[in-house]
C-alpha cells in the first residue's frame with residue numbers, strides 16, 4: 618500500500634502528541650535518529666500515519682520518502698491502525714488440513730477485507746498466523762487474547778457475531 622492510498626482518518630490525543638514531540642526533541646540532536654524516531658511513533662500511535670511521518674520529516678529534516686522506505690523494510694512497522702478486535706486464524710498444518718482456509722475466507726467475505734487489513738470502522742483486523750500450539754483444538758483462531766478451537770463455519774460465524782454485538786453495546 619502506498620503512502621497516498623491510506624484512507625484511515627488520523628486521530629491523536631494530546632498526550633500522544635506531546636509524547637512524540639518530547640521524543641523528537643531529544644532525537645533531533647542525535648545522529649542516526651531515523652530508526653528510533655520511527656520506533657517511538659509506532660509505539661505511541663500503534664502505527665505510522667502519514668501525518669506523523671510528515672511531522673518526523675519536518676523535525677528531523679529527513680525526507681518523508683526516506684522514512685517511508687525505511688519503515689516498509691522492517692516488519693515491526695505498520696501503516697494501518699489495528700482494529701479493536703484482531704482476529705487471527707491459524708493456518709498451521711493441523712488447522713489448515715481441518716479447514717482453516719475456509720474459515721479465513723468466510724471471515725474475509727463477512728468483513729469485506731483481506732487478511733492483513735482492517736475494517737474501515739476500525740472494529741476488526743483480520744490476520745492469518747502460524748501454529749499457536751493448540752493443534753489438538755484445530756482449527757483454531759484467536760480474537761485478541763481469546764482462543765477459539767474446534768471451529769466449524771457455524772461456530773466461526775457465532776464468534777464473529779459475538780464480537781460484533783459486543784462492539785455495538
Ligand code: FES
Nearest residue numbers: 707709712748751
Ligand atoms: S496448527 Fe493451528 S494450532 Fe497448531
